Amino acid sequence: MIPYRPRRPHFFRGAHLPAPIIATVLTTPRLVLRPHRMSDADAWMRIECEPSIREGLHWPRRDRHEVLAHLHDRTRQTVLWHVHDFLALAVELDGQIIGDMSMHLRSVAPESRFVEIGWLQLPEYSGHGYATEAASAMLDFAFETVEACWATAVVYADNERSMALAERLGFVRVSRTRDTFTYLIGSEARGGRGTPRRGDSTTRSY
Numbered sequence: 791m792i793p794y795r796p797r798r799p800h801f802f803r804g805a806h807l808p809a810p811i812i813a814t815v816l817t818t819p820r821l822v823l824r825p826h827r828m829s830d831a832d833a834w835m836r837i838e839c840e841p842s843i844r845e846g847l848h849w850p851r852r853d854r855h856e857v858l859a860h861l862h863d864r865t866r867q868t869v870l871w872h873v874h875d876f877l878a879l880a881v882e883l884d885g886q887i888i889g890d891m892s893m894h895l896r897s898v899a900p901e902s903r904f905v906e907i908g909w910l911q912l913p914e915y916s917g918h919g920y921a922t923e924a925a926s927a928m929l930d931f932a933f934e935t936v937e938a939c940w941a942t943a944v945v946y947a948d949n950e951r952s953m954a955l956a957e958r959l960g961f962v963r964v965s966r967t968r969d970t971f972t973y974l975i976g977s978e979a980r981g982g983r984g985t986p987r988r989g990d991s992t993t994r995s996y
Contacts, residue, residue: 805898810871811936813879816927821920823879823891823927826864830880833887834861842913846949870895870936881911881924888915891928895936904940905932909955921955929959933977943973 816823826834837843838857844850852860867878873895881889889911897904907928911921932938943961945952947969956963960980961973 804873806872807870807895807898807936810869813868813877814935816879816931818923818927820883821924821927822882823924824882825868826861826878826880826890828858828862828865830887831858831861833880834864837887837890837910837912840912843910846946846952847910848946864890867892873898879928881920883915883920888912888920889924891924893928893932893936896942900937901939903936903938904942905936905938906942906944907932908943909952916951922958925955925959929975929980933980939977941975944970945973946970 813825835854835857838849838852838860864878867876869875870877870893875895877893877895879891880887881891889909892908894906896906907925909921909925909928911924929941932941943952943956945956947966953971956973959975961975963971964974965972
């Protein structure tokens with residue numbers, strides 16, 4: 791049985807957007823980004839069992855029950871409204887789940903609104919631009935629908951693929967800790983829809 795994790799009542803959850811933003815289906819020329827479903831369990835198990843993903847995100851090794859609980863939690867992450875709300879979308883290619891895109895709402899003030907995004911992808915699909923395509927769609931959603939001024943990403947220092955992806959998207963490395971790099975990109979950095987420009991960005995994975 792998957793444990794129930796109640797959410798705090800809305801009036802206890804602090805600063806919020808004028809209205810909730812409910813997850814929609816995002817489409818690109820090759821991909822569909824949509825909310826997770828429990829019917830994705832087998833695909834999510836493959837993701838959780840993939841060593842490069844687990845190591846790149848510093849995820850713990852989970853048994854099947856824990857994997858299902860993690861997926862169940864992701865199926866509920868479909869609304870951005872209050873600070874720290876989390877949105878998770880499955881990345882689908884020809885009906886197959888190949889990865890995940892995520893977004894945390896970190897600030898809601900219009901003049902300084904920012905989000906933190908993350909990504910993961912099964913390694914056998916690398917080299918085809920899918921991760922760049924999915925992350926670009928998520929950035930467009932952040933800047934056009936959420937109306938964020940900035941997007942950040944935090945990447946573990948040993949996750950070279952994620953660092954390379956952040957740089958391809960136009961993220962700029964702005965700080966580091968012993969274990970992570972933080973990247974930043976501003977809404978003005980994306981000269982046109984789906985056309986990132988180098989020199990203005992950041993990202994983190996979950």
